[in-house]
Structures are given as structure tokens and as C-alpha cells.
Amino acid sequence: MYRFNNDYSVAAHPAVMQALSDINGNAYGGYGLDEVCVEAADLIKKRIKASDSDVHFLVGGTQANFTVISAALLPYQSVLCADTGHIHVHETGAVEHIGHKIEALPHTNGKISAEQIRAAGENFRTSDVQEHITEPGMVYISFPTEFGTVYSLQELTDIRHACDDYGMILFIDGARLGYGLAAEGNDVKIEDIARLADVFYIGGTKCGAMFGEAVVIRNFMIGHRFRSHIKQNGGMLAKGFLLGAQFRALFTDDLYFDITAGAVAKAMKIKKAFAESGIPSYIDSPTNQQFVLLTEAQCEAFSGKFVFENEGKTADGMRISRFCTSWGTTDEETDALIEAIRELKN
Amino acid sequence: MYRFNNDYSVAAHPAVMQALSDINGNAYGGYGLDEVCVEAADLIKKRIKASDSDVHFLVGGTQANFTVISAALLPYQSVLCADTGHIHVHETGAVEHIGHKIEALPHTNGKISAEQIRAAGENFRTSDVQEHITEPGMVYISFPTEFGTVYSLQELTDIRHACDDYGMILFIDGARLGYGLAAEGNDVKIEDIARLADVFYIGGTKCGAMFGEAVVIRNFMIGHRFRSHIKQNGGMLAKGFLLGAQFRALFTDDLYFDITAGAVAKAMKIKKAFAESGIPSYIDSPTNQQFVLLTEAQCEAFSGKFVFENEGKTADGMRISRFCTSWGTTDEETDALIEAIRELKN
């Protein structure tokens, strides 16, 4: 069985596993206050060309999301995000659970635009009942989005300007950041993310780490006592050095970037195969997640040999199917899938 | 200056004010544990033909809304409501502040349908990632809606069935209940509300009381230690008897129903005048709130003499204008407005 269902089904890249084995037996300070985390943070700050950053390592994405939001917003402030945003539809109301409203904006291919943000900001600014509505205090976007799409540098820059004009914080969820940066046609570098966002995170869990997300705070207002927020929201790992060790490995010799680029290259081959076989895409994704429309018969044909994710049906009964590569996807798996796709055609 | 801007600009119906004066000097038990509240509750239970109800008096609507929601839902449960719903757009995120997500559904004339509720319920029921999404545990609707429209008995009954089928609580916000029950063409009686809802409230603030909402709990599961929820959410008035006295007055000789019916009758005259003058309605409301589309010039013409509410602009530049009658609107005021409307025509 070949698994293309997601990018978190295998423990860790061998180099990460080795890094964890290597430190086993060593004793470190607790709660992320150790030299391994310092080294990992330094590697990250150097790579993103932003030495004045605050880097914190958290275990997972949902946790990172609501911790950042809890730290960044005042009680009456809300978060703007796409109506397909992870915090809005896949986190069991975690953001609301700790007290904040999410204002969902209609997405276009998983993205929202500077214009939408400006409209929301303007709506609040010009409201004569400001105290009856929440103030949009943050924009949350994902890079890449839930649909694998990416923002262009121009789009991100426009969003940054909109945030500046309306006093909003820009928070970029990078759970799959590596895959986004390696996207076909992408013109955004990690330095751009670091320059444009107030806070973002570099996803490890889906990008080669065993687990872990590196939250990078660029706006010192959010960073004040951020460790207190982490602890309060349950995200402070007693053995923080486990996270440091993983990110140290991933940010040594650009491993993080190489393995995610490899996954995207394989996804592009798969995308091409689908196209050549006349399988329509559900959305045009340049990253490791490919969304195509299959008939029931085609799903059936795949089902004994490939695991992939069912994302619902279209109005005309096609199955929205996600095929996902990862840092761990092999050439053999890719070739097997491509071959199967080609057989579909005939 | 004639005021048609809202239905809460004047203190209280004279009978209510008299009721408060009458009890002044008397000493009562605190926090709603007094004989006046008992009498008021009894009058309400008799009038709604539901003696097995639990009646609690709260000061205001926002408070009543989030207190009921806090009492009724488990942490991972969300509230379904129209995207124009008061809790969604006019309460500064109060529901999220105490931990619950609101799932907004597209409204039709301020209303949502049983079909929409069923779809949301079915979406959760059939989800294979139920733990990643919130469970719709409650339907919140307003009677009448923010646009002054009302649900038909059939619509309410269908919604009740949808709630039953998907295990949702039906909560009816009756901040303007009296005006809704008196709506032109309405076929819903207060007994129906009491029969169909798990919990609802009879709005006093906008319907003749100085302040106060009578929350009626029909589902004993919600009622468990409801007073603890009221206190925790800041809604327990030390002098609860003030609320009891007002509702006792309003539910004596059907005063509540008579004065709200009077306001709707005046609104219907105004509606007719607008129609006869060729002023388009923004929405067809059978209650005390009338929404019409005025040109800037027409707004200007009214502005020296009438106060009304600006609710934004349409795409083609018309001003959405709300004219609101209340229990306190006089014939003189109504006639003056009608005359001014007629002058618009010419």
C-alpha cells in the first residue's frame, strides 16, 4: 500500500531521528531553556536574515495558533481569516475557546486579499457602533493555504500594507512552509515571510520533524512574556531540547528546504501525470498537496493500492481527492502512483 | 424632533413606571428571590400555557444571550445562527468571549431555514473528523429577526424538527417578541414559541419595560443551576424585584401584547405611506421596524425633523434607512411622519 493521504504519517526524517538519538543520554535544562534551543534559534534567525527575532518551539499547529492569538489580541479583537482557514474549520473552536472571535472572509483558492482585509478594516473604522462589534486585530493566513496554493510576493506585500493601514497584526501559519517556499512559480523567500509578518511559524511536523513548530516573533509587542502564554496554553514541552535538536538538524545545511523541495518536485510529476491523463484538478496547486476530481470508478481503481484523502464531493458527484507527497515520499512510490494514473487514462 | 430611530429611547411605559413607584418603600428579598418575581413568573407561565417552565429575569439581551449559551452548550459545541444574527454581529464577540464558536449561516430576509440547519447537522454527523470541528449544539434565531421579519408557524415547526433530528437546542431571542407576535400576517402565538423552543426570552427593554428580559426555560437540562450561570455571567440583579414588578405589570391584562400591537399598527401605516409614495422597501417587514431605501436628498428632507437610523448604503448608493416605532410612539408622531413621507412623493 502506497500512502499519499497526508504528510504526517511517518515519524521523522532519518537525520532528525539521528539527531534525537545523538542527544539521548545528555542532560539539558528544562522547558526550552537550553543550549540546543539557542543553537536552533540562531540557525533559524540567520537563515531568515532577521537576527532581532524571538524564536519559540511549540509542539503542534493548533497549539501554536491559539497561543499566538491569545498573546496578540485584546479581548474585543477578532481574527480575519479565509473561510477555509485551519483555525476556522479544523481546530474545534480552539480560538473561540480561549475567547476570540474569528471573522471568516470568502476565500479564492484558499486565499484572501488585501482588498478584503481593507474592507473589513474600513467597516470597523467607519462604524458608528464600534463598541458593538469586534475589532479586526489580526489577519491570519496560511502559506501555503489549505488548498496548497501560495500567495505571491505582491499579494503578501499588499496584505502587509493593509495590515499597516488598519493596525492589524499579520500572522502567517507555516505548518507546511517548506512546501510553500518550494512551490512551482513561487517568488516568496523565507526572508520575505520574516520581513512581512509580525509573527509566523515554520512547520516541522509536516516537513521532516518528528513534531514541532518554530514560532518566530518579529513584532516585539507580541513577544512580551510569550513564554507565559505558551505555558498557560499548554504548549511548553518539559524537554524543550527535543524541539531544539530537531530544528537544529533541519536548519543545518538547508535540510528543511531540500527535503520539502523534493516532495514538491514529486508532486509536480504527479500533477503532470493527472493532467496528461485528463483528470481534472479541483484546484491548481503548485505544492505537495494535489487536489483532483475522480469518478467513483477511478477512486475504486486506486483504492487497493493507494491511500489518499477524500475531501467530499462536487455537485456533479465527482470525488474531491487529495494526493499528498511529503519529505518521506520515495521515487518508487511516486512512480507507482504515476503509473496507476496513466492506467486510469486508458 | 420626532424619533423613529429605535425602540429603546424612552424610559418605560407609564404603567411600568407606576408599578415601580408603587413598590418603592417595600422591602423584598434579594437576587430575584421574592414574591413579586414569583407572581410575574406565574403570570407569564399562565399566559404562555406552560406551567412547567422556569422563568428568570435578566437585565438585558446580550447578557441573556451569552448566559443561556454558556448554560446550554458543552465546550466543543457551537451555535448556528443567521449571519445577520445579533449574537454574531452586534455583541462584540460576547459568545466567543465565554468560549463558544458561532457558525453563521447565510440569511434570507434575516431568517435561516430548517434545511440549512439539517445540512449543518448532517455535515457534522457524517464528518469523519468530528473531533476537529465543533458540533452544532444549538440553533439561535430571533423572533422577529434583525430585519423585522417573522418565521411562520410552519417554518418554526420545521426548525424544531430539524433540532430534534440532530440533537440541537432551539433558542429563540425575543428581544422584540411582542412586535413579532403582532406582526401582520403572523400565525405564531406565544404558546407556540413556548411549545417549540427549548429556551426563549420575552423582551422587555424594547417592549414597554424600563429594562429586563424574561428568560423562559422549557428544557430542564438547560435549567439546571441556571441561577449560578446568571450570577457567573453578571446578570443577577441584586434588586430582582424591580424586574418582577415590571413584568407583573406587563403581563397584567395583556398590556405587553396591546402596546406592542399598537406600535406595529402604526408601523403598518408608515409602511403603507412609503409604498404609496413609491419609496422602495429594503426588506418587507411586517413589524415595528421598517427598512426603506432613500436617496440622499430624501434623507436630507427628513433630517431636520425626524430621527431615524442609517444602516449603510446599497451598491447603487441608496441609503438603507430604518424607521422604528415603539410602544411609546404617538399618533401625532406617526401622522407627522406619514405626512412627511407623502411630501416626499411630490
Added chain:
Amino acid sequence: MYRFNNDYSVAAHPAVMQALSDINGNAYGGYGLDEVCVEAADLIKKRIKASDSDVHFLVGGTQANFTVISAALLPYQSVLCADTGHIHVHETGAVEHIGHKIEALPHTNGKISAEQIRAAGENFRTSDVQEHITEPGMVYISFPTEFGTVYSLQELTDIRHACDDYGMILFIDGARLGYGLAAEGNDVKIEDIARLADVFYIGGTKCGAMFGEAVVIRNFMIGHRFRSHIKQNGGMLAKGFLLGAQFRALFTDDLYFDITAGAVAKAMKIKKAFAESGIPSYIDSPTNQQFVLLTEAQCEAFSGKFVFENEGKTADGMRISRFCTSWGTTDEETDALIEAIRELKN
């Protein structure tokens, strides 16, 4: 039956009731944005000699408490208060419900000291695990306390200095402020409260108003979008002018101060009678609440004629009994009680 059980059993001082009657029929802006509230706020600001204050009118104390706390603290900050503090023991966890921890300090006669506050501040300041504990960000005290005692000007000044030294906000709950200011031996003026606190409120509900508390914000950091906090926490009265009218009446010709002073004077007579009858006090209170220790037989002797509050029993079986005067207590009631006390002696 003479009632000495609390100070909120009667609707309102006649002048307040008259003030409400007087404005009935007038139309005002909604949500506290009206000229009556402006006038009331101006009278308050003049009387407290602090024109640079922000005055907001809320309906009740619990609501005022958690709204202020929600507005003033960051998520990881806690409130220091006496272990007998109202927010700690009488508000159903309202402060925790909206997310903040209360750190209770052992009280002395209902009070806490600057030394205790400094110790708590120092504990946090010197902690090497600051991120694992909450930061005391606010001191909450009541003037007078739950036991009717008052802080001296020196004590309040010391607390202010402690707050300054440790970066804490000083919040004074003045639900019974009038009675505290009129306390026998009190050397604190309302101007001192306004000078020393970051935020405090002038209690109306127990001091002659029908309902209402005037929150006075002295530290503009707390005041930012305070109306949003009020709305979010359910404390925004649609007819805010009702509150304005009451406080305008209470702050005209020092009515607020005169009627509470009258109540304290009566309490002092009662206190003297208890002392002369050899009835031990539970706590030495100089305000309108008197706490004495009665035998069961003495309670019994009172019970047919007087209503008072049972506050539990001492280890040796004496009943802690509270006798409470108010602005509404008459000379006749006072004399009747004193006579009954004297009869206890014989």
C-alpha cells in the same frame, strides 16, 4: 417586621425614583451616549476633583468587577485580593470564567496590607520560573470591605506605593463606597480614592440608586475601548440614560453622601446599643454593617420582629449575625431595634 438584613431590599431613594419619573417620556440616545450620562459624569468628576477621568455606568457590581478585570489584565496576569474578597467568594467564579486567576491573600478584618502585596510582587519578581506562575497584575480591594471595615489613608497610600513598585493596577470596589466614606473615624475622602486608585467604582445599588455602579477610570491604559469591554461582558444597558439620571440625582447637592452618612449614624447607634448590652461584636465595623455574636436564644428573641442575616457560627456556637442599615432605614426602625437590643440585656 423590621428589615436589617441588607442594603438592597428597597427600590430606590425617593429622589432617585422621582428623577426616573421626571425623564419618562423623553427620548435619549442609546447605550449611555446621551446628555444625561454626560451631566452625571461631569458631576462625579467635579465632586472627586478629577476632571481627567473616564466615567462609565454599569448595572451591577459583579459585572463591573469582571469587566474591569477583563479590560485591565493580560491573559497571564492574576488579581490579588483578600480571601474574603467579593470576587473570590461571592461571584460564582465570574473572574475565572472570563479567564483570570485570583490569588487570595489572608485577610485581617477583611483587609490586606501593602506588605502582603509587596510580598506577592516580590515573589513573582524574584521567581526563576516566572512563566510557570501568573503575574499579579492587579490589586482588588473593597472600600469598605465585606466586613464593613475601612482602610486608613495611610494604608491606602502604602498600597498605592506597593502597586507602583510592582507594576500593579489598584482597583477599588466601592459597592458601598458612601457608607465607607461616612465611616466613624474614616480619614479617606472620595478625592483620595480617585487619586490613589487606577480604577474604582461608586456603588449606587446599595447607596440609594435603584441600580447602577459608576466606574471611574483614572488610568487611561485601562480605559482604552472600555465601552467595547462593557458590551462584550454584557454590561451595556440599552437605556443608559436610566443610570445617568440616577447618578445625576445622587450627585446633586451631595445626596449620595448625606443619605449614606445617615445610615452609618444609625448603625453607630445600634453598635452602641449592642455594646451596652454586652453583646460581643464579631468584628469592629465603623460602617452600616454591624456583625455581632448572638446566642441561639437571642436570635430567637429577635426573629419574629427583625430580619437580619445569619453569617454562620463560631467554633463555640455563637451565631454571627449581620445587622445592616441603609439609606432607607428609618429612625423608627432604628429605635425599635435598639429597644429590642436593650431588652436582650435584661
Added chain:
Amino acid sequence: MYRFNNDYSVAAHPAVMQALSDINGNAYGGYGLDEVCVEAADLIKKRIKASDSDVHFLVGGTQANFTVISAALLPYQSVLCADTGHIHVHETGAVEHIGHKIEALPHTNGKISAEQIRAAGENFRTSDVQEHITEPGMVYISFPTEFGTVYSLQELTDIRHACDDYGMILFIDGARLGYGLAAEGNDVKIEDIARLADVFYIGGTKCGAMFGEAVVIRNFMIGHRFRSHIKQNGGMLAKGFLLGAQFRALFTDDLYFDITAGAVAKAMKIKKAFAESGIPSYIDSPTNQQFVLLTEAQCEAFSGKFVFENEGKTADGMRISRFCTSWGTTDEETDALIEAIRELKN
């Protein structure tokens, strides 16, 4: 440098590390829905002799604590715990952050008693202002406590009966469960914990795992949609199989129990050495944490060679010092410390 400062400074027991390496490369289902977690849960259920349990794997203790509390309590319910309890003093107000009050009871050697619980329950039961106070809905205790002490079987049984009599949930935090079960003189078996608690967890992080706590739910009321609570509170690890693999290893051949027993045996040797050297203990602990009182000079003598934790000072200036063994402590380290202790004597 020998480290006795805590029990979470080393990554993982070699068998756990091996288990993680062994599964690397394998693909598993996400979010704990995989066969490894099933096997681990089965091993646990068998070992605790409670097949009707619900076992969930969470990453850390704070997260486990507030997730269980959020799932188990209604909004107006509070948690009873020792005033030294981890949730009360070491979790940055996490429990209050998600809405619940903690009622701290004075501890005796880190423990609370059935009598204290009954008193709190009785206080609520007999209160005539129940709606103004929180209802104690849960008892939270740690086994072993923060001071390394353990409850006897009789004490636990009494607490269970108190919980039964007052309708409270018993939640046992077992972050160091292994060390407690191996305590000198302990008469509580893990089966007893499983029989007496409504919910408890088996700590992995401090007991040989790289990270992870196994929450065992014995009361199905708490278990309803527990996975939704986990996700909502940020505790759902995408690669749940990592947790399963670790607990599968720890519960194979009683590894969990053997390695923690080894640590306690070493601690007992250290304890004996301290006693023989006349070093007073701060608290008499039968588990892996030893608390002794050292002079500044003695601390100094240790400081170049041993790392241990400073827990503050006594009134007479002695340093409360914690020496902590773990599953990873070697004989060599133990002997070195014992030798140093003996040298202190002379």
C-alpha cells in the same frame, strides 16, 4: 557535573528511543487513530485491570490537566486541590484561562484529606447562597504529590467516598505515577488508582518516555467526545503513534514500573546518606524527590559538582534543596552524591 535537579533532563529511556527508531519509516493513521495506540492502550488496560477504560495519549501534563478539567466540569464548577497543587501554582493559570476556579485547600505534606473535601462539599451543600459560589465539582490530587509524598490506600479510599457523597469527580495527576507506586511503604497499586479515580494519567515524560501522558478515563461521563476536548485544547498530536509507540514500550514487560522503582531505590540510598550525615529533611519523601535543608556552605560545597534545585529558604535561613533521581540516574551518579553527602558530615 552530576545532575539531580529534575527528572526530565534526558530525552528517553533507551528502549523508548529504540521503539521510536523501530517505527520510523512506517506510515500510520493520524491523530492517535492507529494500531500502535490501540496496542499501547490495550497493554495499559490489561495492566491496570480495567478493560472498560478509555485511554488517550497527550503530550504533556499541563495540557492533560486543563483538558480533563475542561471536559469534566460545568462552567460554575470549581476544582478542589492542595494549595501546593501543580494546577494551582505551576501552570500559569491555565485552568482559569479556560474558565474554571480552583479552590485551594491547605496541604499537609502536599496532601489534602477526605475531611477537607467533605467540609468543602458540605459548605456548598448547606449554603443558602449556592448560586453566588462555585460548586466543587472535582477533586484534583497528585500521586505522588509535589513533595514526593504518597496517599495511603486508606486515604485514597476515604477521598473516593467523600467524592461519592458530594458528587465530585476524582482526578489523579500521575505525572510521576511510577515513582509513587514504587514509594517505600506504599500500599497503593495501579489497579487501585484505576478503581478509585474517575480519571487519572500515567506520566510518561518524567518516567522514561521522551514525552507523553496516558490519560485513563474510568467514568464514561467525562469520556464523551473527549477527543474533541483534546483537539480544542491543543493536545492532539498529529503523529499520535509516537505516543503509542512509547507507551507500548513502557508497558511491555513492566519496563515503566522497573525503571521508576530503580530511581526510587537510588533516592532511598541518598535519603539514608543525608540522614546519616545529620542533614535534616524538609519533608519526609518516600519517592524519587528528596527535599533537604542545607546551609549556604553546604550548598556551596555541592555546587561545583552537583546540580540540584533550590526551592527557597526557610525562616531560619536554611536552603530547601531538592535532589531528584530519575529512571536515568546511574549508580555512579548516586554513589558520587552519597560520597559527597558523607563528606558534608565531617
